[in-house]
Amino acid sequence: MKDCTIYKTMDIIGKRWTLCILLELYKGDNNEKQFNELKGMIKGITPKMLSTRLKELEEQGIIRKRVDSTALPARSFYSMTESGIDFIRIIQDIKKWALTWQFDNPKCKMSECKYCTNTVTSK
């Protein structure tokens, strides 16, 4: 199974919080976002998990991190890479599929993931 592309990919993006983090990063204008900013957007996530996931995603080249050392304390800015942006369309497809076959969530139906508020409004 180790060679299965699907299997390996799920090991990367099939983890808890990962898709939510990607959606939050992408949301709106795809601007850079800071650590605590993200933490505030994703209700319920602990700094440990956010840190872990961001590191994984960075290693996979799905997001990037920029550090501004001139500021004190230093600040980190996260944003999506090209491959990350390309992946958003898959997340949107998954959402469409789920809304068609699995759930009936009017709030989700009214908006694209780009502006989706359902990733952050409830715990």
Place this chain on the structure above:
Amino acid sequence: MKDCTIYKTMDIIGKRWTLCILLELYKGDNNEKQFNELKGMIKGITPKMLSTRLKELEEQGIIRKRVDSTALPARSFYSMTESGIDFIRIIQDIKKWALTWQFDNPKCKMSECKYCTNTVTSK
């Protein structure tokens, strides 16, 4: 987070073995397949896990189970529902994305998931 469509969907299809099982069920002609047949196709999976996943997928309406009680011992036949078949295209998109941005797997590139052998050839 409990209301997030993406989050809920990942709880269904983001689990170990699930995507591989769907691919195996779909592979070829989308014929019905029996329990031990699937077990043989998916190297390394234990009956417990296969049973667990099949039950989950059936509850979600992604696959269906047909039991032939006239035969002894009774036999079970699994096949995909419409929503399951619709989901295959997402798996294929994930695979394409992964092959573009993440991995270089020539074996996968040569074939569609429908005939993908990489889900079963190695452990």
Place this chain on the structure above:
DNA sequence: CAGGATCCAAAAGGATACTG
């Protein structure tokens, strides 16, 4: 043939506190 039952190991994730 199609699982269920049991036991166990490992991993994942949450809570909380702390630091440069």
Place this chain on the structure above:
DNA sequence: CAGTATCCTTTTGGATCCTG
């Protein structure tokens, strides 16, 4: 601000054996 460190609970999954 941006994380680490520590501890602990829960979940997950693997191994093995058993049964109608």
